[in-house]
Amino acid sequence: MVPQAILSEQVVPDVPPSPATEPEPADLPAVLSAPVQEKPKSRFWQQLSRSRQSFTEGLGDLFLGKKALDAEILEEIETRLILADVGQTTTRALIQELERHISRKQINDADALFEKLRELMIARLQGVQRPRPPLRHRPHVILMCGINGAGKTTTIGKLAHWFQHSGQKVMLAAGDTFRAAAVEQLIAWGARNDIPVIGEPSRGDAASVLFDAVQAARARGTEVLIADTAGRLHTQGGLMDELKKLTRVLDKAEPGAPHEVLLVLDASIGQNALNQARQFHQTVGVTGLVVTKLDGTAKGGIVFAIADALQLPIEFIGVGEALDDLRPFDPVAYVDSLLDRETP
Ligand SMILES: Nc1nc2c(ncn2[C@@H]2O[C@H](COP(=O)(O)OP(=O)(O)OP(=O)(O)O)[C@@H](O)[C@H]2O)c(=O)[nH]1
Ligand SMILES: [Mg+2]
Helix, strand or coil: CCCHHHHHHHHCCCCCCCCCCCCCHHEEEEEECCCCCCCCCCHHHHHHHHHHHHHHHCCHHHHHHCCCCCCCHHHHHHHHHHHHCCCCCHHHHHHHHHHHHHCCCCCCCCHHHHHHHHHHHHHHHHHCCCCCCCCCCHEEEEEEEEEEECCHHHHHHHHHHHHHHHHEEEEEECCCCHHHCCCHHHHHHHHHHHCECCCCCCCCCCCHHHHHHHHHHHHHCCCCCCCCCCCCCCHHHHHHHHHHHHHHHHHHCCCCCEEEEEEEEHHHHHHHHHHHHCCCHHHHHHCEEEEEECCCCCCCHHHHHHHHHHHHCCEEEEEECCCCEEECCCCCHHHHHHHCCHHH
């Protein structure tokens, strides 16, 4: 590529030439007449900017112009991974794999090292990538759970939009009966998506709301029913039992339901997400994860720790508060956005 500075020197002179001397565009060599434009970065790339910074700050300089491999490079990579909250275990494993490739002379320069790091990171995430489960049941019932403020209700709003966009008829169940405001919040998401919400602010029993919602979904031929639940700490035994009870009630209302239990994890809490996930999984059998708030955090590396430690499918990631800020998890796009690379 011709550097921008050289182009501007030749195409945009300080004093504009007179029209008589200005060459027609056709006379210019193709490379000079073409407007020089950097490919616009995707919204997703921009949303991951904080995590990307934490990954690549320093790394770029280290790789730039450096051909020989030395301990300094590996140490810097290790530091970057830890800072981005990849966690000790996964970081160690990645560094050891890089060392193995270096000692076998399979990697000989910094470029190859960077490429191998990318490959290893993608492979780890691909281990928890699954195709979306088919919608074999009508209604396909999804139960959302997670600690307070993880992003459950917001994710439901975005998920409803995603299903609708793929042509499904969706209904929501306001199973967070602890707070009247929670029901109102879900009703607002329902209105935004123009879909029905079962539940009223005054109803106090989550189990009966979910039961009624399944009946209503069946009666209306709804394809996907998404149930909200109250936030609870994984350490609150009574509330965790209540969550288990909700799964039993759903099964009674529609045998086999819930067909998915999605645990919503807030990426910005870093390593604490791991313990939460283990407890929720033990109690209700989580089928998949949604990792939220990846747009506001520098801890995007937590996704690798989650993948390694839990081996649960990461179904979606949340990268903002707008309706279309939920994305099916794509390991290649994710790693390339973190490492500041363009996905081929
Ligand atoms: N930046 C960003 N904010 C998010 C994302 N997901 C949720 N939020 C915000 O996080 C806050 C909490 O979200 P909620 O959806 O209310 O969380 P919740 O898990 O339902 O909370 P409780 O019902 O209180 O347990 C809200 O301000 C959301 O807008 C995300 O992916 N990115
Ligand atoms: Mg909520």
